[in-house]
Amino acid sequence: MNPARLSGRMKTVSMADRTLKKEDLGKLIDSVRAKGGRFVAPALLARQVVFRSVKSAEEVATGYILARNSFKEFLFPQTEVIAEFSMNKDSVGLKGVEVDAPETVVFGARPCEAASLKGLRTLFTWDFVDEFYTKREDKTVVITVGCTSGDEACFCTTVDLSPESTEGADVYLRETEDNGYTVKGLTEKGKKFLDTHDAVFTSGAAKERPLFKPETVPAVDLKRVSERLKDRAHYDDPVWAKLTMKCIGCGACTFVCPTCRCFDITDEGTAFEGERRKNWDSCQYDAFTLHASGHNPREHQPQRWRNRFMCKFNFYPEKFSSKGCVGCGRCIRVCPVRLDITEVMQEFSK
Amino acid sequence: MDNIYLPYLAKIEEIRDEAPDVRSFKLVFEDPALRDSFEFKTGQFGLYSAFGLGESTFCIASSPTRKGYIQCTFRRTGRVTGGLAQLSVGDTMGFRGPYGNWFPVDDWKGKDIVFIAGGICLPTVRSVIWNVLDRRQHFGNITIVYGARTVADLVYKDELKGWDERSDITPSRPWTPARDPGMEGQGRVRADRIGRGRAFCEEHGGRDLHISKFVLNSLLKLGFDEGSVYT
Numbered sequence: 001m002n003p004a005r006l007s008g009r010m011k012t013v014s015m016a017d018r019t020l021k022k023e024d025l026g027k028l029i030d031s032v033r034a035k036g037g038r039f040v041a042p043a044l045l046a047r048q049v050v051f052r053s054v055k056s057a058e059e060v061a062t063g064y065i066l067a068r069n070s071f072k073e074f075l076f077p078q079t080e081v082i083a084e085f086s087m088n089k090d091s092v093g094l095k096g097v098e099v100d101a102p103e104t105v106v107f108g109a110r111p112c113e114a115a116s117l118k119g120l121r122t123l124f125t126w127d128f129v130d131e132f133y134t135k136r137e138d139k140t141v142v143i144t145v146g147c148t149s150g151d152e153a154c155f156c157t158t159v160d161l162s163p164e165s166t167e168g169a170d171v172y173l174r175e176t177e178d179n180g181y182t183v184k185g186l187t188e189k190g191k192k193f194l195d196t197h198d199a200v201f202t203s204g205a206a207k208e209r210p211l212f213k214p215e216t217v218p219a220v221d222l223k224r225v226s227e228r229l230k231d232r233a234h235y236d237d238p239v240w241a242k243l244t245m246k247c248i249g250c251g252a253c254t255f256v257c258p259t260c261r262c263f264d265i266t267d268e269g270t271a272f273e274g275e276r277r278k279n280w281d282s283c284q285y286d287a288f289t290l291h292a293s294g295h296n297p298r299e300h301q302p303q304r305w306r307n308r309f310m311c312k313f314n315f316y317p318e319k320f321s322s323k324g325c326v327g328c329g330r331c332i333r334v335c336p337v338r339l340d341i342t343e344v345m346q347e348f349s350k
Numbered sequence: 351m352d353n354i355y356l357p358y359l360a361k362i363e364e365i366r367d368e369a370p371d372v373r374s375f376k377l378v379f380e381d382p383a384l385r386d387s388f389e390f391k392t393g394q395f396g397l398y399s400a401f402g403l404g405e406s407t408f409c410i411a412s413s414p415t416r417k418g419y420i421q422c423t424f425r426r427t428g429r430v431t432g433g434l435a436q437l438s439v440g441d442t443m444g445f446r447g448p449y450g451n452w453f454p455v456d457d458w459k460g461k462d463i464v465f466i467a468g469g470i471c472l473p474t475v476r477s478v479i480w481n482v483l484d485r486r487q488h489f490g491n492i493t494i495v496y497g498a499r500t501v502a503d504l505v506y507k508d509e510l511k512g513w514d515e516r517s518d519i520t521p522s523r524p525w526t527p528a529r530d531p532g533m534e535g536q537g538r539v540r541a542d543r544i545g546r547g548r549a550f551c552e553e554h555g556g557r558d559l560h561i562s563k564f565v566l567n568s569l570l571k572l573g574f575d576e577g578s579v580y581t
Contacts, residue, residue, distance in 0.1 A: 082355045085401045092401055092442040096353035128354045135351070265355065265397075267404045274402050278355065292406075292427035 016174060016182030017203065024180075024200040026057035031197055037103035040074050042067040051106070060108065062179075065151050066328060070113055070258035071106045072120065075136045078255075079279045082132065082265070086273040097275075101135040105193075107143045112156040112328040114144045114168035116258035119322035123261055126320070132278065141193045144169040145181065147212045153329030154214040155342055159222065161327055163211040176206035214327075217342045221349040222313070228348045229314040235306070243344050244305035246337045251282035253331035253339075254308070259316065259324055262288075283307050309344055357399050357444030358384060363419065365439055368505040369498075372470060373435055374411065374423040377445060385418050391452035392481040393474060398422060399444025400433030410448060411473035413480035420445070423473040423505060453478050453580055461578075462490040466565055469498045472505050479513075486518060493520040 020028070029039045038053045042061040045052060049064040051071045061067075080100075086093040117137065124133035147154075147163040156162055166172050170190030173181040183201050185191035194201045228234060254260040264281040268274055281288060284305070289298045298304050316324030325341070332340050364376035379385045392414055397405040406428070412421035426435040437443060455478060463482060467475040482489050494513055498504045513519050569579055 082353065083357075087401055090440075092359060092444075094356070094359060094401075094444070096351065096356040098351050129352065130354055131351050132353075132355075265405060267402050269402060271402060276355070276404075292425070292431065 016172075016184040016205070016208075018183040018185075018194060018201045019176070019204045019206050020173065020181040020183050020201055022179040025060065028197055028200045029054065029057055029060075031200070032103070032105050035103065037105060038074075039105050039107060040071060041107040051109075063149075064108075065147070065149055065154070066110050066113070066330065067108075068330070068334070069256055070116070070328075070330065071109050071142075072116065072258050072261070074104055074106060075140060076120065076124075076133055076261060076263075076280075079277055080132065081275045082278050083276040084274070085267075085269075085276065087271070099132045099135045101139050104136070104140040105143065106140060107145075109142055109144045109169070110147055110328065111144045111163055111165040111167075111169065111172070112154075112161050112326040113258040114142050115161055115165055115323055115326045117142070117168035119259050119316055119320055119324065120261055122320040122322055141170045141189055142168060143171040143173060143190075145173045145175065148175050148209045150212045150214050151329070151333075153332040154212075154327065155217050155329055156327035157214050158217045158220050158342065158345070159323060159325050159327040161323075163213060174208045174211070176208055178206060180206060182206055182208055217345065219349055220342065220345045222345075224350075225313050225345055225348045226317065229310055230318075234348075239347060240302040240306045241300075243347060244302045244339060247284070247301045247305050247339055248337060249284050249286060249301050249304065250336060251284040252334045252336070253341075254282040254284055255280060256330040256334050258326060258328060258330070259312070283311070305339075305344075309341070309348075312341075313345075313348075355446070357397065357405070357446040358388075359442050360420075360445050362437055362439055362441050362443065365437075368423060368507070369503050371426040371435075372423065372503075372505055373426070374421055374473075374505075375434075375437075375443075376412075376419055376421050377443070378419050379445075380442065388420075390414055390420075390448035392455055392477045393450070393452040394448035395450050396420075396422070396445050396447025397449075398424070398430075398434060399446070400430050400437070401444060403433035404430045405444065405446065406430035406434070409474040409477065411476050413477050413484060415481055415484035423470075423476075425470050453481075455481050458482075459488045460490060462492070464493045464495065466495045468496070469503055470505065472496055476506060476509070483519075491520060492518065 032039045033055065039055075040051055041054050041059070042049045042064050043052050043054050043059045044061050048068045049061045049066075050069050051067045051074065054060055081097050083097055084095045120133065121137060124130040144166070156165070161167070166186050170185070170187045171193065172184045172186055176182055182205065183194065185194045234240075254262070260282070262281045262283055263278050265276060265278055267276050283289075283298075284301075286296070286299075286301075286304075288304070290296045298307060312324035314324075316322055332338075332342070359380040360377040361380060362375050363378045364374075366374040366376075368374055379388060390410055393409070395407055395409045397407050399405040406424070408422060408424050410420050411423045412419065424431050424434060426432055434443065465475050465479055479494065482492060486492075496504070496510065504510060566576075566579055566581075570576060
């Protein structure tokens, strides 16, 4: 991890107008579930905090920095059936599948990862509207909680976000000294959600805990990174190999990344019937760009890493005017060879 | 729900073997309404399904000027194309599209056009060629430059012959390394002629040419404007 990262405390003014008491979280979960919805929150699983569907407040983790996975998998599942087919003697039966989009509450997301939603939405509605995504997102209320702790992998402030950012969130919470939350409705969807559950989101104020604000990574200049990436002369720069040769291409960074959204479509089943599935894919896999001819335009791992970095800091911002990287640091935490994207940002800030 | 991943079903009306492992399908949509309403632009691609094996991407090889059907040409190289190659006339497969960019053919009206393609890349260009030939009166001189690794690898052999015989196309016999002793099996393509005379050929007279990488530079040297080269 980037050793120069420091931590700091933020003094901020809350604009919250309601509170959620700690003992009322269970009521909220019950209330959402009673209406047929699912309540997704960070919970302990195999000694790791991960986003999962929970049934009670006891399952909801506390004291976590960030769930290990991104909540994107509840909007864009790792695998899902998109069609079913059957093959008869003279014909093929083909049936589309309706998206399974329950009312969903994502609770306890961090402000950084919620900022990924704009990019995902833009991608899944670009040219064609992917209703498998949009219908789920439309039915999801994202409740973020401002961070009161962080670690060396956090770098939201380096990509112009902070624990106070509200982009992508419907409701923003701050932890209070009595282990509850102050509550601010941000979007119409969020405000409606608060009204629907006004028995637990009561009017009032409480003393908030100070937010944790990661220091910006030194020597990173996003504008300079953007400028340098525009000129494709860097494609053959040996610096890519120097920085990323140790990458083993496991793809873990792309799976935990809240903005990565590449997928592949495959068929599964027998010779007579089966289903067509949409599965997460990763630009870090060697077969990702392998042509049928055997030619692979990204034959070596540094070329795949270059693509990932370009996607985050050139393609996404240029094409969709949205953030390709939200500074959550998940990729840094899960990388088995300790590859740190902020070090690449530093190199391309020169 | 509008499921953008759901393919259209299409019957294979005709199969043509173009070259070793290269096959063309003429596809007619099962939905009669779709046969009339389906539109695409020349150069666009689709995803072709062999159900149970998946879908694979390649271009629409026919021209949008030909209504009621589409054609595709593919080389059997993997799981999906291997499955497609086992289908017969009358079988059903899937098509999803059209997707992607297209060639702005209407912007070329009144201009001379040089088509350059190699090997299995001709299907994409073929869509453009027929689009132009079907509206021949709108365009200037037309030259087609095409080559392949071997004579056998040339696709659309009948059409190549037809184009060669047309008086309104600058004749361009396909080049293959087999015609050039010492170049057999080199996997290279050499361009023969283009509309502005033989300078191009003369410049590359003794040299082979990897078409996608070097053609642009060669065209620029010949005085073509970069903005007038489309890929």
